[in-house]
Amino acid sequence: MNDEGKAAGVAYIERTNRAAREVRAKVVVLAASALESTRILLNSRSPRFPNGVGNSRGVLGHYLMDHTTLEGGGGKMAALKSSVREPVGRPCGYIIPKYVNTAGPYRNKNFLRGYYFAGDGRQELYGQAFSTPGFGRDFRRKVRESIPYSFGVYAQGECLPRFDNYVALDPEKKDAWGIPALHIHASYGENEHNMAKAMRDHLGEIMDALKLEERNSPRDELNIFGKNIHECGTARMGKDPKTSVLNTYNQAHDVKNVFVTDGACFVTQGCWEPTLTIMAISVRAADYIADEHRKGNL
Amino acid sequence: MNREESALTRRQWLLSLGGGVALAGWSGMDLEAASQASSAALPPGIYEASREHLGHALADRGGFARLPADSEIEIVRPRSGRFQPAFFTQTQYPVIRRLVGLLLGEPEAAVIVDExxxxxxxxxSDSAAVRAAAHALSPAHHTLAVHYYGAQAVRRLEEFxxxxxxxxxxxxxxxxxxxxxxxxFAALDEPxxxxxxDSISDNRPDVKTENTGTRFFHYMKERVIxxxxxxxxGLDELGYRGNAFYAxxxxxxxxxx
Incomplete structure (x- = not known):
């Protein structure tokens, strides 16, 4: 930080020889993924910012989100058994877009927001071999000539932002470079668990309608928090500096030449994958940076 | 690979992925050294096998692939001369080879039987190291592994x-x-x-009764599949054409x- 209260640049450790180095910059943009960007901010402590840059109100690190998933639904589509090998390609998944709690007719008052379904249908490659009895040439002929079709389905839902879900610097644990690591405090709440019940009911209805055989029931519980690796939040946007870290252009309220342009800025995450939104927000922030720089505001 | 290395290598982890499961969880390693040494341990975390390797297997028309000496990936052990088993004894190994041939219905001379x-x-030979690593998981990694792969799969890695x-x-x-x-057994004729x-296969009449023989058959068949x-x-036989799709x-x- 410099005397004007702006970031002077970035300190880093050279990977090959562990030398401590610095680069100077007029503008610092963090896009290290949600939790890493926040960790850098939390670790950027100085007399002026004793709790890290962007943390003057104690909001930094809070409102962590990660999509819920209810996984494991599926079975065999018995009517589609074949002896002809089909091409195996990637573009064969499907998505049933979110329909609950939208402008459409389907509402569920037990929870806010909603979820979508996704999965794939495909020929087994050789999974059927494990349940084909016997051995030898005859066994191989059966594996080759009787190819079952599998169908898989899961639900992914929105996680509400809660102050209680947060990351903070671990008082003891450090990373490989000696820099304090994060400790994550997170769990799914009542809204997510109520949503999971609806997910499970509808997954069952989909599997019934498809008349799936040799079924795998969807799991009883949501995935563990963090498994989806769609972590968002912890340096959220907002108009009010008391309740947010960044302004609407990803600029830190506390330090105007620091920007965070990854999932850390999310206020809510919807039920969809975050990457495209992150890209759009980044482009918008880049435009703003160029504009503000031209005006001499940074 | 140096067999005296105590650290579990990338290749060992890949090998343990046969059942679709792998775990890793130890820390304190030097990332830089890891990227430079071909037999270095992986960083803590959980790893899942990619199915993309099947496309490479299909493209491989010349038998074993030769990897550069400094490759991080250790799929094939480079060797020359006659194969020396690392675990099985000189008496046991021909029986294993014979069983593979019988399970596949292939004559013993077939290259695939040897492979x-x-x-x-x-x-x-690597299984003890894999089991030890599964037992050495930190409580946090163990919890994560159970959530990723299910308690049963983790228990199998620890116990099997x-x-x-x-x-x-x-x-x-x-x-x-x-x-x-x-x-x-080795001295018997084929019938x-x-x-x-037949008496221990999963096609036997009393399929619910298990014994040492049926457990061994189950293991060998799973490996051969x-x-x-x-x-x-095998991929040619299945008619697998790689990552193709309908136009x-x-x-x-x-x-x-």
């Missing part, structure tokens, strides 16, 4: 002992052969060997006309 038998030897299953299974085969024909396999159907020979959706062309 699978060698792979079984490799995975059996391919060396014990094979050793006892091979001894069981010889005991049966002695009882029936007063010879070792007699197949008759013994993975080995064969991920090899070029237009069959049955729905009218929607895209």
């Amino acid at each position: 699978i038998a060698e792979w079984i030897d490799l995975t059996a 002992d391919p060396q014990k299953t094979s050793r006892e299974g091979l001894a069981w085969l010889d005991t049966q052969s002695q009882e029936r024909h007063s010879r070792t 007699a060997q197949i008759a013994i396999l 993975h080995g064969f159907y991920t090899s070029r020979a 237009s959706p069959p049955g729905c062309e009218h929607l895209y006309a």
Whole structure:
């Protein structure tokens, strides 16, 4: 930080020889993924910012989100058994877009927001071999000539932002470079668990309608928090500096030449994958940076 | 690879992925050294096998692939000369090879029989290290592994002992052969060997009753299925053409006309 209260640049450790180095910059943009960007901010402590840059109100690190998933639904589509090998390609998944709690007719008052379904249908490659009895040439002929079709389905839902879900610097644990690591405090709440019940009911209805055989029931519980690796939040946007870290252009309220342009800025995450939104927000922030720089505001 | 290395290597982890599961969880490693040393341990975390390797297996028309000496990936052990089993004894290994041939219905001279038998030897010899690593997981990594792969899969990694299953299974085969024909299994003719396999196969009449022999059969068949159907020979037999896809959706062309 410099005397004007702006970031002077970035300190880093050279990977090959562990030398401590610095680069100077007029503008610092963090896009290290949600939790890493926040960790850098939390670790950027100085007399002026004793709790890290962007943390003057104690909001930094809070409102962590990660999509819920209810996984494991599926079975065999018995009517589609074949002896002809089909091409195996990637573009064969499907998505049933979110329909609950939208402008459409389907509402569920037990929870806010909603979820979508996704999965794939495909020929087994050789999974059927494990349940084909016997051995030898005859066994191989059966594996080759009787190819079952599998169908898989899961639900992914929105996680509400809660102050209680947060990351903070671990008082003891450090990373490989000696820099304090994060400790994550997170769990799914009542809204997510109520949503999971609806997910499970509808997954069952989909599997019934498809008349799936040799079924795998969807799991009883949501995935563990963090498994989806769609972590968002912890340096959220907002108009009010008391309740947010960044302004609407990803600029830190506390330090105007620091920007965070990854999932850390999310206020809510919807039920969809975050990457495209992150890209759009980044482009918008880049435009703003160029504009503000031209005006001499940074 | 240096067999004296105590750290679990990338290759060992890949080998343990046969069942679709791998865990890792130790810390304190130097990332830079890891990227430079071909036998270095992986950083803490959980790893899942990619199915993309099947495309490479299919493209491989020349038998074993040769990897550069400094490659991080250790799929194939470079060797020259006659194969020396790492786990099985000189008496046991020919029986393993024979069993692979019988399970596949291939003559013993087939190249694929050698490839699978060698792979079984490799995975059996590495299994103790994989099991030790599974036991050494930190509580946090263990919890994560259970959530990722299910308690059953994690327990199997911790408990299943391919060396014990094979050793006892091979001894069981010889005991049966002695009882029936007063010879070792290796000395029996093919019909007699197949008759013994039939009695322990998953096609046997009393399929619910398990014993040392049936457990060994189950293990060998699982290994042979993975080995064969991920090899070029097996993928060709399945008609697998790699990552191909339809140019237009069959049955729905009218929607895209």
